């Protein structure tokens with residue numbers, strides 16, 4: 001399927017590995033030129049090299065997207081873009097009584113205020129062009145809270161509220177904003193979450209993964225490829241009537257009719 005976005009230019013944040021990388025791969029396959037970011041330069045360059053294999057232009061900008069300096073460097077290098085995929089690492093797990101104000105501020109900065117700052121910087125150019133796409137990678141925790149990820153539940157809920165209103169304010173200008181909500185996917189993040197279970201319960205990684213898979217109707221973890229393909233569709237010309245939605249990819253884990 002031709003997604004109709006060949007030759008567009010995208011910024012994909014936190015894209016050297018995992019879900020961000022999956023999104024960058026799918027966009028490259030659709031013919032989109034890319035600016036990609038992550039903190040570690042080595043993995044980022046390796047991903048950039050792979051992406052260039054699709055015949056698209058790729059600029060890799062190393063830096064912490066959740067810091068003001070990192071964000072400024074990425075935005076300066078990126079210039080105007082047609083497509084923005086926001087992403088960053090998720091907050092650490094814990095229990096409600098662990099988290100102090102400083103922990104919340106850090107989570108809000110990374111998973112709410114960073115995507116908002118990126119949208120504020122890039123939406124004016126999209127509006128001026130009369131075309132734009134934004135996909136925010138959030139989490140299933142927006143629809144179904146994950147108790148040990150209270151910082152994530154809180155920050156991503158805040159972003160979701162902002163997007164709900166903003167998506168409707170920019171839609172008249174041909175700019176489409178939606179959120180993509182991963183349930184468990186086979187990435188480093190999942191390994192680190194499962195490692196917590198392994199340590200707490202003294203079981204093996206394989207046992208922890210099998211236990212988790214058994215709770216998912218699809219009986220497996222999602223893949224970055226599946227996730228990326230959905231993201232690319234949400235960035236396509238066919239997504240123009242999808243406004244302010246929260247698209248859940250969780251293998252059916254959340255038991256809800258809607």
Ligand code: NAP
Nearest residue numbers: 014016017018019038039040065089090184185187188189
């Ligand atoms: P991952 O496999 O750990 O990959 C994270 C990527 O983001 C890496 O490329 C990492 O590179 C980059 N990154 C992390 N922090 C960054 C920062 N501050 N600035 C720039 N780049 C940064 O994680 P993932 O599974 O793809 O998860 C992506 C997001 O989805 C996270 O917010 C996660 O909480 C959320 N999520 C994931 C799952 C899942 O099952 N995988 C489920 C629900 C939600 P560097 O470390 O080099 O910066």
